Amino acid sequence: MVLELHVWGPGFSLPSIDPQCLATIAYFSLLVPKDSWTLVASSDPTISPTQELPALKNGSTWVSRFRNIVDYLRQYSNGEWDLDRDLSALEKADNVAFSSFVEARAQALVDLSLYVTSQNYYNTTSPAYGAILQWPNQWILPPQLHAAAKARTESLGLSSLDLEAVQEQQKRDHSADVAAGRIPQNFIRRPRETVSSMLGKAPQQHQFRLEALTRELFEPLEDFLGDKTHMLSAKAPSSLDCLAIGYLSLALIPELPHTWLRDLMLRKAPRLSKYIERRRRELYGVVNVSDAFTNNGRSSLPWRAPERARLATIGSTLLNTLADSTPILKDIRMNNRLREAAKSSDSGLSEVESRTLSAYAGAQGRDTLISIATVVGGFAALVGYMVHVGVFSAPEGDGEEEQQGEEEEGVTALPESVDVSDFLGNVRVQS
Amino acid sequence: MTSNNHSSDIPDQRPDSRTEPRRIRDFFTVPAPIKRVFDRFPLATYPSNELPHYSWPTRYRNRLFVFSDAAGARRGRPSFNPQCLKWQAYLKFVGIDFELVPSNNHASPSGVLPFLLPALPTGTSTPIPSGKLQKWAIEEVHCEEEQQLNLRFEVYSSLLDNRIRNAWLYNLYLNHENFEAVARRLYVDPSTTNPLVRSVLASQLQQAARDELLKTSSYIDASALEAEAAEALEALSTLLGDDIHFFNRPNPGLFDASVFAYTHLILDSKMDWKYNRLEQLLSQHENLVQHRERLLKFF
Numbered sequence: 215m216v217l218e219l220h221v222w223g224p225g226f227s228l229p230s231i232d233p234q235c236l237a238t239i240a241y242f243s244l245l246v247p248k249d250s251w252t253l254v255a256s257s258d259p260t261i262s263p264t265q266e267l268p269a270l271k272n273g274s275t276w277v278s279r280f281r282n283i284v285d286y287l288r289q290y291s292n293g294e295w296d297l298d299r300d301l302s303a304l305e306k307a308d309n310v311a312f313s314s315f316v317e318a319r320a321q322a323l324v325d326l327s328l329y330v331t332s333q334n335y336y337n338t339t340s341p342a343y344g345a346i347l348q349w350p351n352q353w354i355l356p357p358q359l360h361a362a363a364k365a366r367t368e369s370l371g372l373s374s375l376d377l378e379a380v381q382e383q384q385k386r387d388h389s390a391d392v393a394a395g396r397i398p399q400n401f402i403r404r405p406r407e408t409v410s411s412m413l414g415k416a417p418q419q420h421q422f423r424l425e426a427l428t429r430e431l432f433e434p435l436e437d438f439l440g441d442k443t444h445m446l447s448a449k450a451p452s453s454l455d456c457l458a459i460g461y462l463s464l465a466l467i468p469e470l471p472h473t474w475l476r477d478l479m480l481r482k483a484p485r486l487s488k489y490i491e492r493r494r495r496e497l498y499g500v501v502n503v504s505d506a507f508t509n510n511g512r513s514s515l516p517w518r519a520p521e522r523a524r525l526a527t528i529g530s531t532l533l534n535t536l537a538d539s540t541p542i543l544k545d546i547r548m549n550n551r552l553r554e555a556a557k558s559s560d561s562g563l564s565e566v567e568s569r570t571l572s573a574y575a576g577a578q579g580r581d582t583l584i585s586i587a588t589v590v591g592g593f594a595a596l597v598g599y600m601v602h603v604g605v606f607s608a609p610e611g612d613g614e615e616e617q618q619g620e621e622e623e624g625v626t627a628l629p630e631s632v633d634v635s636d637f638l639g640n641v642r643v644q645s
Numbered sequence: 646m647t648s649n650n651h652s653s654d655i656p657d658q659r660p661d662s663r664t665e666p667r668r669i670r671d672f673f674t675v676p677a678p679i680k681r682v683f684d685r686f687p688l689a690t691y692p693s694n695e696l697p698h699y700s701w702p703t704r705y706r707n708r709l710f711v712f713s714d715a716a717g718a719r720r721g722r723p724s725f726n727p728q729c730l731k732w733q734a735y736l737k738f739v740g741i742d743f744e745l746v747p748s749n750n751h752a753s754p755s756g757v758l759p760f761l762l763p764a765l766p767t768g769t770s771t772p773i774p775s776g777k778l779q780k781w782a783i784e785e786v787h788c789e790e791e792q793q794l795n796l797r798f799e800v801y802s803s804l805l806d807n808r809i810r811n812a813w814l815y816n817l818y819l820n821h822e823n824f825e826a827v828a829r830r831l832y833v834d835p836s837t838t839n840p841l842v843r844s845v846l847a848s849q850l851q852q853a854a855r856d857e858l859l860k861t862s863s864y865i866d867a868s869a870l871e872a873e874a875a876e877a878l879e880a881l882s883t884l885l886g887d888d889i890h891f892f893n894r895p896n897p898g899l900f901d902a903s904v905f906a907y908t909h910l911i912l913d914s915k916m917d918w919k920y921n922r923l924e925q926l927l928s929q930h931e932n933l934v935q936h937r938e939r940l941l942k943f944f
């Protein structure tokens with residue numbers, strides 16, 4: 215059986231545009247013989263049941279995410295395909311800790327460099343996605359990924375890289391802060407900045423922040439690598455090497471208009487940069503986008519061209535997008551994402567655990583259904599009441615009559631015409 | 646009077662120019678009956694309120710604002726929020742005297758707890774947010790900045806800040822039974838007695854946790870979260886080894902406090918967990934359990 219590895223397609227002369235996919239490709243090319251796996255640049259997360267890439271397909275089994283694929287390969291080959299097999303206990307602990315460290319910190323920097331920095335996103339990243347995606351995904355997915363990257367890096371407070379956020383903020387600050395004297399006039403009062411002038415003069419505090427962020431990531435890695443040939447042990451690469459190559463090659467390799475990340479990396483971690491550059495040439499070579507879409511390319515990776523999207527797939531993509539942007543449907547779909555995790559048989563949960571989990575997800579689903587039922591019921595009651603009062607039965611009546619009808623609710627049916635003296639007479643009798 | 650003679654050709658002007666200002670004045674003056682009513686106010690003047698003060702002697706102690714209940718805060722019990730407990734434990738370990746004030750996120754200037762109001766210098770009331778607490782503590786008691794001593798400090802911290810935190814978020818907020826039994830009791834019920842507000846607060850809490858988890862992945866996989874937490878605990882256990890404290894330091898420090906914040910709450914029977922997979926995972930590592938028990942003696 216040939217394993218199929220589905221990934222985001224190539225970009226920036228790397229075999230994938232996504233760090234997790236790059237790490238998985240590195241892992242496969244280090245470990246798995248070339249004739250037992252194929253690489254498919256499907257670039258469509260909906261092909262996997264978990265809606266994630268990278269995803270490994272073996273027959274009818276799907277496994278997604280780097281960590282799960284590594285585990286699956288170990289089980290599949292009875293422990294033979296495992297880069298971390300010979301690690302000592304301390305090395306194993308380091309492997310886990312540094313992996314988590316790289317995933318968290320480097321993801322943030324790659325997000326900032328490729329997505330949040332507006333000039334890079336619009337000039338390079340977005341066109342790169344355009345080259346690998348099919349219609350209509352090329353209009354749907356990049357904005358989603360862009361928004362997700364922005365959300366992930368929001369807490370870092372580096373919005374100066376994001377021109378849209380800057381302009382919005384400027385408008386808001388202009389009146390309030392200048393009046394309060396909190397921000398120096400000359401900082402805000404620049405009329406209509408061009409893209410390049412703004413990025414050239416990124417505010418000083420953000421420059422410091424970027425320096426600190428990159429130092430926090432690169433210094434421990436540079437020290438840890440030292441003069442070794444691999445990250446963990448001198449003898450053989452480990453899964454940590456794959457993750458580091460995956461994430462850091464996206465920091466180092468892409469040719470971007472605004473290269474702050476590469477510059478900082480070269481300056482702060484020269485040994486690490488050399489290591490990443492050497493390893494990615496060995497493992498990936500230089501990849502053209504066209505390599506991924508021909509079956510017998512000259513590339514060192516076992517590419518297989520992805521299938522053309524069928525009409526059904528396109529239809530379901532459009533439907534899903536529509537559903538995801540509809541308020542109540544969105545909630546239901548969110549909960550389904552949790553439920554699928556519990557119900558899939560290979561999720562590794564014990565019997566009791568998965569029952570609890572699906573009970574929970576089910577309860578959540580019920581909550582949503584109850585709120586829908588409440589809304590529908592409330593609306594039906596309103597319509598019923600209006601019919602009862604006679605709003606609909608006298609559609610030719612004007613607004614005044616309807617209002618008076620509401621005032622007399624429950625007392626009498628709506629009179630055909632209301633005379634002022636009648637009305638006053640009624641009031642007098644009642645009082 | 647001479648002008649009258651000159652302007653005799655426009656006789657109507659005189660009466661007009663005399664009445665116009667009076668009419669305007671009439672328009673703006675308060676009518677007499679209303680004025681009489683308002684003249685009676687104020688009916689009574691009460692003495693001004695005293696400035697707010699606290700019943701406990703606050704002036705010479707640092708005050709740390711944390712999630713806690715009143716009884717627990719008085720006795721200095723560990724907070725039930727990992728972030729708060731981390732800083733509470735750290736300040737205790739480095740020997741800074743402080744008292745706890747039960748609080749919530751809305752009271753914090755930065756929007757998150759904990760924060761500290763220093764006793765000195767007197768007169769200033771600039772709160773110190775959690776991000777600057779370590780710097781403040783170093784200036785205060787001249788303890789070491791532990792990040793500088795070992796390159797693994799930051800790296801292993803990421804295990805706590807990401808993997809274990811994610812598993813914690815899932816365990817506390819998204820597990821239905823735990824949320825009803827634990828999170829509701831600790832975070833929602835003390836805020837208000839109004840059932841409507843409670844249910845809104847509860848769903849906001851759960852939504853915040855869900856959003857946080859969906860930031861890093863496109864769907865929430867409970868088994869993956871637990872597997873990652875298991876790996877993280879194993880790595881921490883290996884790092885501790887047979888030492889008394891992390892990085893073999895003579896006294897507990899910031900890293901010990903960060904680990905303790907989670908291990909204590911996972912193992913604490915007072916939390917009353919309904920479903921606690923993390924406890925099963927943690928109790929496999931005897932040295933982490935003992936580490937927690939050693940540090941619990943500080944409280």
